[in-house]
Amino acid sequence: MNTPVDIATESITLRIDDKDVSCRKGETVLQVARENGIDIPTLCYMEGLTVWGGCRLCMVEIAGSPKLQAACATVCTEGMIISTQSPRLENYRRMIVELLFAERNHVCSVCVSNGHCELQTMAVKLGIDHVRFAYRFPHLEVDNSHDRMRMDHNRCILCTRCVRVCAEIEGAHTKDIKGRGVLAAIIHDLDQNWGESSTCTSCGKCVNICPTGALTHRGTAVGEMTKKTTFLPYLTLMREAQP
Amino acid sequence: MKPEELTAMAEKVRKQDAHFSHHIHVCTESGCVSSQSDVLLKNITDEVQQRGLKGKVCVKGVGCMGLCCNGPLLKADDTMYQFVKPEDAGAIVDSLTSTPVVELVCDTKQPFFARQKLIVRENAGHIDPESIADCVAHGAYRALLKVLTSMTPQQVIAEVSESGLRGRGGAGFPTGLKWSTVSKAGGKTKYVICNGDEGDPGAFMDRSVMEGDPHRVLEGMAIGAYAVGAGQGIIYVRAEYPLAVKRLTRAINQARREGLLGHGLFGSNFDFNVEIRLGAGAFVCGEETALIASVEGKRGMPRPRPPYPANSGLHGCPTLINNVETFANIPAIMERGGKWFATIGTEKSKGTKIFALTGKIKNTGLIEVPMGIPLREIIYDIAGGIPDGKAFKAVQTGGPSGGCIPAEHLDITVDYESLTKLGSIMGSGGMIVMDETSNMVDVARFFMEFCMTESCGKCVPCRVGTYEMHELLDRICKRQATMADLNLLKELCDMVKQTSLCGLGQSAPNPVLSTLRYFENEYLKLIQSSPASHAGDGDHHVALEVLS
Numbered sequence: 020m021n022t023p024v025d026i027a028t029e030s031i032t033l034r035i036d037d038k039d040v041s042c043r044k045g046e047t048v049l050q051v052a053r054e055n056g057i058d059i060p061t062l063c064y065m066e067g068l069t070v071w072g073g074c075r076l077c078m079v080e081i082a083g084s085p086k087l088q089a090a091c092a093t094v095c096t097e098g099m100i101i102s103t104q105s106p107r108l109e110n111y112r113r114m115i116v117e118l119l120f121a122e123r124n125h126v127c128s129v130c131v132s133n134g135h136c137e138l139q140t141m142a143v144k145l146g147i148d149h150v151r152f153a154y155r156f157p158h159l160e161v162d163n164s165h166d167r168m169r170m171d172h173n174r175c176i177l178c179t180r181c182v183r184v185c186a187e188i189e190g191a192h193t194k195d196i197k198g199r200g201v202l203a204a205i206i207h208d209l210d211q212n213w214g215e216s217s218t219c220t221s222c223g224k225c226v227n228i229c230p231t232g233a234l235t236h237r238g239t240a241v242g243e244m245t246k247k248t249t250f251l252p253y254l255t256l257m258r259e260a261q262p
Numbered sequence: 263m264k265p266e267e268l269t270a271m272a273e274k275v276r277k278q279d280a281h282f283s284h285h286i287h288v289c290t291e292s293g294c295v296s297s298q299s300d301v302l303l304k305n306i307t308d309e310v311q312q313r314g315l316k317g318k319v320c321v322k323g324v325g326c327m328g329l330c331c332n333g334p335l336l337k338a339d340d341t342m343y344q345f346v347k348p349e350d351a352g353a354i355v356d357s358l359t360s361t362p363v364v365e366l367v368c369d370t371k372q373p374f375f376a377r378q379k380l381i382v383r384e385n386a387g388h389i390d391p392e393s394i395a396d397c398v399a400h401g402a403y404r405a406l407l408k409v410l411t412s413m414t415p416q417q418v419i420a421e422v423s424e425s426g427l428r429g430r431g432g433a434g435f436p437t438g439l440k441w442s443t444v445s446k447a448g449g450k451t452k453y454v455i456c457n458g459d460e461g462d463p464g465a466f467m468d469r470s471v472m473e474g475d476p477h478r479v480l481e482g483m484a485i486g487a488y489a490v491g492a493g494q495g496i497i498y499v500r501a502e503y504p505l506a507v508k509r510l511t512r513a514i515n516q517a518r519r520e521g522l523l524g525h526g527l528f529g530s531n532f533d534f535n536v537e538i539r540l541g542a543g544a545f546v547c548g549e550e551t552a553l554i555a556s557v558e559g560k561r562g563m564p565r566p567r568p569p570y571p572a573n574s575g576l577h578g579c580p581t582l583i584n585n586v587e588t589f590a591n592i593p594a595i596m597e598r599g600g601k602w603f604a605t606i607g608t609e610k611s612k613g614t615k616i617f618a619l620t621g622k623i624k625n626t627g628l629i630e631v632p633m634g635i636p637l638r639e640i641i642y643d644i645a646g647g648i649p650d651g652k653a654f655k656a657v658q659t660g661g662p663s664g665g666c667i668p669a670e671h672l673d674i675t676v677d678y679e680s681l682t683k684l685g686s687i688m689g690s691g692g693m694i695v696m697d698e699t700s701n702m703v704d705v706a707r708f709f710m711e712f713c714m715t716e717s718c719g720k721c722v723p724c725r726v727g728t729y730e731m732h733e734l735l736d737r738i739c740k741r742q743a744t745m746a747d748l749n750l751l752k753e754l755c756d757m758v759k760q761t762s763l764c765g766l767g768q769s770a771p772n773p774v775l776s777t778l779r780y781f782e783n784e785y786l787k788l789i790q791s792s793p794a795s796h797a798g799d800g801d802h803h804v805a806l807e808v809l810s
């Protein structure tokens with residue numbers, strides 16, 4: 020029953036950064052912004068995977084709402100007025116990225132992902148040249164047990180893109196999280212070495228979806244690890260293809 | 263169970279009670295059990311038996327009588343006794359027919375008891391929580407009977423709305439509004455969840471309600487389920503509350519056996535069942551979306567809202583989630599009416615609130631007071647003031663999400679609005695009193711450490727932000743900080759508050775912000791006496807070699 024009235028209620032108009040845009044019912048602020056060429060920084064969001072809402076870089080201001088909202092997790096409503104950039108938001112975003120650098124050991128100059136890392140790119144984009152917070156310098160291990168892939172916990176930002184792609188697309192659910200707070204960490208199966216996992220299919224999706232140098236192919240040297248991201252636009256399709 | 267059977271059950275117990283000429287009630291809640299009230303109860307039972315008074319003296323274990331610091335508490339007829347040791351059993355039994363044991367008497371006319379107003383805790387101290395018959399004799403399930411036989415779900419919701427009851431779990435959301443949202447949500451399967459996670463340090467109100475009057479909670483849940491159209495209830499309790507779990511389990515089993523849970527309650531076509539889920543004790547699992555994830559068998563982590571549980575909760579179904587004390591208020595509202603409830607309290611905060619008094623205060627324990635009571639009255643009259651001749655410094659309300667209220671604001675009334683105005687919150691009801699010896703920066707550090715270790719780790723501002731705020735507070739406490747550190751701390755507080763995903767992170771800075779608001783001089787004093795603040799600018803920024 021596609022009466023004109025229905026069509027009208029199915030489409031929504033809103034305003035993002037002084038630009039009038041329209042979208043379908045159910046779309047998130049982030050999706051609509053991207054469709055319209057408006058850039059909102061993200062690290063944990065990945066189209067085709069469930070929304071996580073953990074990195075908090077995509078926070079935007081919504082007129083009339085005292086609280087900031089995560090663009091990736093906010094569904095558009097009629098007449099919304101959104102600002103994605105403001106001195107306050109930029110300051111918060113810078114602090115969040117600084118916190119990520121302080122949390123674990125990120126030494127870009129010796130990282131296999133140097134030059135191809137989303138965290139590094141984000142820092143450059145936000146103009147971060149120093150960190151004001153105390154570095155934690157935690158002792159973390161590198162899991163070299165898998166014969167093709169490597170997990171370096173020093174570089175992990177706990178975005179859980181790997182966990183979600185493994186569970187939702189590959190259907191293996193090899194990865195998950197253990198622990199609380201800054202002690203949280205990615206695990207394989209029941210906190211075993213990756214190489215001993217009985218569920219991992221070695222598909223490599225997690226490596227390619229990981230934004231940082233935490234998941235890499237073995238045998239790569241500094242700056243050599245580039246991720247194959249060509250499959251990423253098809254994640255939604257892959258998911259829909261599942262029974 | 264048929265309606266007449268409930269009355270018959272109550273009558274039977276009352277008849278039995280009439281045969282007794284004396285009653286001894288021993289507190290058997292966690293506080294008193296920790297000082298051997300369970301042994302005391304056994305000894306008294308034995309003494310009564312030995313004297314051949316079994317048919318004359320009724321001995322029973324009851325819920326918390328409030329003044330836990332003086333436990334074990336015991337009531338023999340109209341005399342209350344405190345600090346009773348197991349070996350006092352004989353003397354107590356003897357006193358029934360002679361004079362009271364003076365050295366153990368606890369004055370029930372003191373303000374601690376006289377100034378309270380009991381609704382939720384009206385039966386604690388009178389009923390045996392392990393006996394459904396005793397609870398029914400004191401009115402349990404009467405409200406449910408009334409609701410199922412004479413009210414429509416809409417009328418129930420209207421009554422709750424009229425009462426003005428607000429959620430006792432912390433945020434104070436209007437309960438009637440929540441119920442009506444869930445009742446309007448589409449879908450055949452709906453759930454009711456009772457939040458008994460109670461993770462705030464220093465809080466034990468909900469534990470006491472679950473241990474002392476579990477049927478009241480079940481009854482409140484059943485009424486909620488009827489109102490919103492749910493058939494299954496879940497009580498989420500932390501495993502650290504073994505006695506509460508035991509009493510609730512027993513209550514559920516008894517209610518099921520008596521037909522007060524199950525199919526076609528009181529001859530209506532309303533079915534309701536309840537099961538218990540144990541939490542492993544993570545503070546964040548008290549947050550509603552994390553709690554639901556935990557019940558679903560997933561890792562207990564919050565998710566962005568909306569959608570709210572009222573529309574999409576447990577297994578994606580509309581879910582009514584309320585706090586233990588919220589549900590425990592419902593039977594009284596149904597029996598006496600929303601109008602009656604609304605006469606108690608202030609304009610926007612209705613009814614009573616249970617508080618757990620702890621810290622540097624004479625009477626520690628549980629109190630139930632009307633909303634709007636002056637804070638001074640709680641601290642100085644009910645709680646008896648500060649011991650050892652020390653001066654009052656501040657009271658912390660709302661636990662790790664709350665703040666401190668200093669002496670100059672002692673005259674405020676205790677309700678949702680005025681506590682929020684002062685930068686604290688009502689929270690779930692913890693009240694930690696501090697005297698002049700407390701260092702407020704240390705208090706802030708304590709709560710930050712709590713938030714840091716309880717952060718679930720999902721979002722960056724809370725996960726790393728609480729760590730860094732704790733670092734800065736620690737540095738200030740150790741006299742290693744500079745003014746730059748204090749400014750950075752303030753900036754972090756703002757960012758973590760504004761950007762965190764759930765209430766834990768959003769409110770983690772509150773203890774810092776409120777101690778800064780009233781006690782900034784303590785921060786400054788520590789910083790001024792730090793060698794670092796005199797050496798250069800104290801800037802310890804680390805250059806980031808991001809770009810190579």
Ligand SMILES: Cc1cc2nc3c(=O)[nH]c(=O)nc-3n(C[C@H](O)[C@H](O)[C@H](O)COP(=O)(O)O)c2cc1C
Pocket residue numbers: 428429430431432433434435457458459460461462545546547548549550551583584585586588690764765766
């Ligand atoms: C970190 C965190 C911990 C919480 N812990 C509890 C708790 O232990 N008990 C509780 O009833 N509500 C707790 N809440 C509030 C719940 O999310 C929810 O709002 C409440 O159970 C709703 O019930 P009410 O409307 O009856 O208050 C917590 C919230 C947060 C953010």
Ligand code: SF4
Pocket residue numbers: 184185186189191192193194218219220221222223224225226
């Ligand atoms: S390689 Fe594939 S199956 Fe193995 S952990 Fe990564 S995503 Fe999961």
Ligand code: SF4
Pocket residue numbers: 174175176177178179180181182205228229230231233234
């Ligand atoms: S390993 Fe990579 S994808 Fe997985 S959580 Fe860490 S940073 Fe994210």
Ligand code: SF4
Pocket residue numbers: 546563564716717718719720721722724725762763764765766767768
């Ligand atoms: S605010 Fe803290 S507890 Fe809440 S989701 Fe974020 S990390 Fe978890």
Ligand code: FES
Pocket residue numbers: 060061062063064071072073074075076077078089090091092
């Ligand atoms: S992209 Fe929205 S929170 Fe990470």
Ligand code: FES
Pocket residue numbers: 289290291292293294295325326327328329330333334335627628
């Ligand atoms: S626990 Fe016994 S009086 Fe409170």
